[in-house]
Amino acid sequence: KAGVTQTPRYLIKTRGQQVTLSCSPISGHRSVSWYQQTPGQGLQFLFEYFSETQRNKGNFPGRFSGRQFSNSRSEMNVSTLELGDSALYLCASSLEDRVYGYTFGSGTRLTVV
């Protein structure tokens, strides 16, 4: 059974650019959540998608957005990149009710220069 796949693994972007990250969940998992991990702020929730709808959202500016497709694959987009957006972005998939925990991907390491 394939795990959660995130692409790309590493990305270097320039301040002001935009970036799109991709996540393919475990087969059968319809909930996809995104987290940002930084040394200073730790793990912070970005948003969650279920059945192509955003179900929950964290406290991030509108530059951070996402979407989910009918096959449950998800993308997140960050526009007008800032140096502070440099982080490990983790995607996690789960069953609909989420209480039995997430399966995480290996993450995308974004560096903004």
Added chain:
Amino acid sequence: GEDVEQSLFLSVREGDSSVINCTYTDSSSTYLYWYKQEPGAGLQLLTYIFSNMDMKQDQRLTVLLNKKDKHLSLRIADTQTGDSAIYFCAGTLGRSLENYQLIWGAGTKLIIKP
């Protein structure tokens, strides 16, 4: 506010038991989790416990929940070098399933001494 606290480091000898502690705010109805992160990798779910439980055991892992003190612990028996990682405590801290999201501790780095 919502908070999950962990100590940053724990050093134990190989073969000993490791006990990683976590305290949290709000316990009205909470789902609590332990995740493990190895260098360069994502997070791996180790175990979970719900607020209507006191203890859960799974092979070398034992989770204890003290709801009165809002304290959660993870005990790893017979600690091995492969257990070296950062361990994160996370919880929903009273949020409803409709508003489900995890609040994370800063992580405890487990260091194994030979």
